[in-house]
Amino acid sequence: MxxxxxxxxxxxxxxxxxxxxxxxxxxxxxxxxxxxxxxxxxxxxxxxxxxxxxxxxxxxxxxxxxxxxFVDSHVHYPQTGIIASWGKRLIDWLETYTFPEEMRFGDADHAQLIAGMYFDFSLANGITSAASFCTIHPESVDAYFTAAQARGMRMIGGKVMMDRNAPEGLRDTAQTGYDQSKALLEKWHGVDRLGYAITPRFAPTSTPAQLQAAGALWAESPTCAMQTHLSEQREEIQWMKELYPDHPDYLSVYEQYGLTGAGAIMGHSIYLTEREITALAATGSGVAHCPTSNTFIGSGLCDVRGLMQRGIPIGLATDVGGGSSFSMLRTMAAAYEVGQLRGDSLHAAELLWLATQGAADTLRIGDKVxxxxxxxxxxxxxxxxxxxxxxxxxxxxxxxxxxxxxxxxxxxxxxxxxxxxxxxxxxxxxxxxxxxxxx
Structure with a gap:
């Protein structure tokens, strides 16, 4: 030995x-x-x-x-090429930069090129594990896991499920989203150091039927992770309310369809109601704190200490490419600055915890890394x-x-x-x- x-x-x-x-x-x-x-x-x-x-x-x-x-609890590897794109709010940013770039990932060669680039950038910055959104294309998932496997890394990822409010060519259906996700899950989950995450992008880009299908798939495969976005910007929350008018708040949409619980990774989680905070804690759902993207896209200031005090698992995340750096050091610095703006000075030990054990716990791999x-x-x-x-x-x-x-x-x-x-x-x-x- x-x-x-x-x-x-x-x-x-x-x-x-x-x-x-x-x-x-x-x-x-x-x-x-x-x-x-x-x-x-x-x-x-x-x-x-x-x-x-x-x-x-x-x-x-x-x-x-x-x-x-370092463990990165929320990232979009297909956005590697559009990192630091100028001056948009979330929805404009998605439509102007993200969706056109993600259209390219049906090309397996392009997906492989960007996946290799993403892993090289991450390793150069000391990141050894991450949970990434891929695109709706199975090719993007295969490229991601193939590159991770070649490097021997413990990585989590999943095909984005998105059946509305997206361009033609970036939409699946409730059925194809379920079928393709299940096939990819069966192909990659638990192979070597790889784990699958069921990945509805966020409530506004999924119909109730698709969220129901995602919840059903997670119930069938509970050892997987589930990743999505929650309460990133006020405009997004208003959009959600228009699409789901019968729900009291954003999180309740995910609750209805079985998309909360241990292993659920809620990106951002800035504008939470008291009921949502209580529900996150009660279900063991985790939060990915994305400070560089929250400042770069002008989203807001997450109450990290307040959520931690309520027993909610929290991990740090680069959120590349809405996040403006592959560096987890820069991400820790941004978390410190966000805390300062909230009147809370995070200690270096707390920042390091968020970037390592805290993030690993949020991804349910804290017993391994x-x-x-x-x-x-x-x-x-x-x-x-x-x-x-x-x-x-x-x-x-x-x-x-x-x-x-x-x-x-x-x-x-x-x-x-x-x-x-x-x-x-x-x-x-x-x-x-x-x-x-x-x-």
Whole structure:
């Protein structure tokens, strides 16, 4: 069995810092992670692990910080090519940029090209798992999972179901949406490290018949995820009310059709009523917080701490391409800024939780990835906490790990990602670490 010892600073969680405070965090300034066959075997002090495990390959990352690989709880990989498109509100943005781009994904070659590009960009930014919307085309799903499988990644995705309020060529039907989703689910769900997500885009682009079909499919395959959008913009909510006039609120539409519960990932969830918050908590439905897209498209400010305090699972998300960055560091910075605008200062530990264990829990893969603990899969991101001169001079003043990490969160980008391990396998060219001979 191949055994590797990674050296560097390590940071992991014993509990949720939103509820348990900084005592929930375990930091080793001279730490080590023992890997074997793609799994984390042990995390602890470097001198102790080196003394007890002498017959292994040692990779020394110096003073870099080793954390769990980032988990992106809500993304649209087909929108990779239209990221940072200028100046639209949600519905205009969909019609002007998103729908024309998604029309191209019936071409398997185009889907494969963009899927490969998306995974390369994500890995370069330390993202090792994600839940992505594909398009209505089965080819887009096959391309996504094929690319993920080739890289050995734990990924979730699904065919968008959309049978109204979309252009010709981007609509399925309640029946074809069900049939194609079921066939893709049976083809990919549970294969290697892949998981399927039943994916109605959002209530305005699905008829009641299609939402009913989506709910039926989820009931038949409850180990899958279910992903959609909820209360992103006020205009969207008004549109939903016009289409579903008999419902008291947005979430009640999904409730009626069996689309809430553990494994449900509600993108955005900004303008929630008290009843909706109570229902999300009661059903165990999760929220994907998308701060860069919420500011870029002008949607609003999600009450992350308030939802967390109600026991709602929350994960951070880039929401590419409405989100304006593939960087989870930039996404954490945006989450901090959104919190500040709400009068709530999120701590670096809380931001990191949202980007790792919190997101993994929201996707129901938190027992597999999202934390550096024994028994988890060895998805690991290595951060250089002095990746630029500006960050380096600020980190040099730090009194503790948080003072050293926070500048990288606020100012960092892909240059801070020194290495990424997927199931224990390095995915990037060697950058700033030293391979030591076997002891």
């Amino acid at each position: 191949a055994t590797t010892l990674l050296l560097g600073q390590t940071l992991s969680f014993d509990d949720n810092p939103f509820t348990a405070g900084l005592g929930a965090v375990r930091h080793h300034s001279t730490g080590a992670i023992l890997l074997r066959d793609g799994m984390i075997v042990e995390v602890g002090d470097a001198s102790d692990l080196r003394a007890r495990h002498v017959d292994c390959t040692v990779v020394d990352h110096g003073d870099a910080l080793l954390i769990a690989g 999202g934390n550096l603990v024994a028994g988890r899969e060895a998805d690991i991101t290595v951060l250089d906490l002095s990746s630029t001169p500006v960050i380096a001079q600020r980190a040099a003043r730090a009194d503790d790990i948080w003072g050293a990490l926070f500048p990288t969160i606020m100012l960092g980008d892909d240059r801070a990602v020194r290495q990424v391990y997927v199931a224990g396998r390095p995915m990037m060219p060697a950058k700033g670490h030293q391979m030591l001979p076997d002891a």
